[in-house]
Amino acid sequence: MATARAVSVEIDSRARYHLTITLPASGRAGRLLFLVALWPPSIFLAQAPQTTAPAPSASELKLDTGKQIYEAACIGCHGPGGRGQPQTTLGFEPPATFPDFSDCPTSTPERTFDWRATIHEGGRGRGFSEIMPSFAEALTVEQIDKVAKYLRTLCSEPDWPLGELNLPRPLITEKAFPETETILTMAANANGADALSSNLTYEQRFGVKNHFELSVPVNFSEQGAGTWIGGIGDMVLGVKRVLAHSSRTGSIFSVQGEVSAPTGNREKGLGSGVTTFETFGAFGQILPHFSFFQIQAGVELPTDTDKAPKAVFWRTALGRTFTQHQNFGRSWSPMVEILADRDLETGADTNWDIVPEMQVTLNKRQHIRVNIGIRTPINNTAGRSTQVMVYALWDRFDGGLREGW
Numbered sequence: 001m002a003t004a005r006a007v008s009v010e011i012d013s014r015a016r017y018h019l020t021i022t023l024p025a026s027g028r029a030g031r032l033l034f035l036v037a038l039w040p041p042s043i044f045l046a047q048a049p050q051t052t053a054p055a056p057s058a059s060e061l062k063l064d065t066g067k068q069i070y071e072a073a074c075i076g077c078h079g080p081g082g083r084g085q086p087q088t089t090l091g092f093e094p095p096a097t098f099p100d101f102s103d104c105p106t107s108t109p110e111r112t113f114d115w116r117a118t119i120h121e122g123g124r125g126r127g128f129s130e131i132m133p134s135f136a137e138a139l140t141v142e143q144i145d146k147v148a149k150y151l152r153t154l155c156s157e158p159d160w161p162l163g164e165l166n167l168p169r170p171l172i173t174e175k176a177f178p179e180t181e182t183i184l185t186m187a188a189n190a191n192g193a194d195a196l197s198s199n200l201t202y203e204q205r206f207g208v209k210n211h212f213e214l215s216v217p218v219n220f221s222e223q224g225a226g227t228w229i230g231g232i233g234d235m236v237l238g239v240k241r242v243l244a245h246s247s248r249t250g251s252i253f254s255v256q257g258e259v260s261a262p263t264g265n266r267e268k269g270l271g272s273g274v275t276t277f278e279t280f281g282a283f284g285q286i287l288p289h290f291s292f293f294q295i296q297a298g299v300e301l302p303t304d305t306d307k308a309p310k311a312v313f314w315r316t317a318l319g320r321t322f323t324q325h326q327n328f329g330r331s332w333s334p335m336v337e338i339l340a341d342r343d344l345e346t347g348a349d350t351n352w353d354i355v356p357e358m359q360v361t362l363n364k365r366q367h368i369r370v371n372i373g374i375r376t377p378i379n380n381t382a383g384r385s386t387q388v389m390v391y392a393l394w395d396r397f398d399g400g401l402r403e404g405w
């Protein structure tokens with residue numbers, strides 16, 4: 001079926017909900033205009049009895065609760081319980097990303113914040129199918145908030161951590177939320193020896209509270225007089241598990257175990273030459289006004305301490321998200337990270353670094369993001385360079401790389 005060109009929606013003074021879908025010209029049928037009048041259920045029939053009394057205006061309609069709004073304006077497509085109407089009722093072919101709000105694995109990673117933007121802007125505004133209408137005219141922002149919150153109640157298993165707890169990813173501090181993401185991070189020395197490192201991380205969620213990740217570093221460094229050497233570094237495999245989360249307090253806590261294999265060449269300075277186990281805890285907390293902080297603390301345990309020392313590290317990120325276009329558009333998240341690490345050897349110093357950075361969403365669907373920052377040593381600057389760091393992040397959960405622009 002042809003894709004819809006324009007979709008408009010209105011709720012008229014007789015409590016009828018109208019949806020107009022205009023399709024592109026197709027063959028001799030020419031331009032088609034579909035008018036779908038979805039009659040709201042009994043609540044409106046009770047509201048608009050067949051008497052001579054004047055019909056209530058849209059503003060007088062009982063659209064007080066999220067459920068009432070859903071049943072008036074959404075159920076025609078999204079179906080009872082958010083499970084989607086059968087295609088015969090829909091009259092259009094649902095896109096592959098058509099949501100089932102009752103399906104916890106696919107609905108809980110979404111943020112209510114993004115849902116309300118899709119409801120306000122329509123599918124078009126967020127890089128989704130244009131069949132999803134914009135309700136900017138038909139509903140007030142309060143009503144949109146209510147219906148978005150109602151969508152949240154449709155998954156009834158409380159074990160699933162909600163997308164709200166998925167805070168913006170800092171450059172270095174690891175998050176507590178289990179992800180389905182691919183991230184390419186690059187760092188270049190801004191002073192000292194010339195060096196460039198990159199790291200490709202693949203994270204895949206599994207089960208209710210877990211993800212696994214594989215990290216492949218590729219490093220380059222100048223070995224004097226314009227000679228560069230490069231190659232693969234030590235690959236890391238890790239598993240994360242959420243131990244506690246609460247959307248009421250806005251907190252999430254996870255633990256992760258990792259093993260780093262000596263795949264990098266130690267002689268060339270590309271790897272440590274030793275298998276290392278790492279374990280850490282990660283905590284995320286939502287603060288008022290779209291602010292947040294994240295903490296990660298852990299220990300590195302090499303299997304041969306002659307080659308690499310045991311070490312502890314502590315990382316923290318504080319930030320805030322600003323969203324353009326009255327919270328319906330692009331998100332900017334400035335953050336600052338403070339990093340500390342110390343080798344567990346007598347007399348070793350703690351290294352401190354500071355990283356101011358800015359994460360921004362690139363596409364309409366907001367699932368492709370970049371972050372750029374500068375990592376500066378605060379102390380022990382000998383042999384530790386200032387680095388320019390950048391990552392590109394693709395949240396695979398929300399769609400393909402080229403979708404949603």
Ligand code: HEC
Nearest residue numbers: 073074077095097098099115118119123128129131132147
């Ligand atoms: C004309 C049919 C139609 C109506 C009416 C409709 N939707 Fe949709 N909606 C869709 C389609 C189709 C999609 C899928 C878009 C895509 O994935 O490309 C969608 C997607 C969404 C999404 C995005 C889900 C996600 O995965 O991010 C939300 C949220 C949503 N609708 C909420 C609502 C709400 C709330 C209402 C009522 C106020 C509503 N919709 C009314 C057709 C409709």
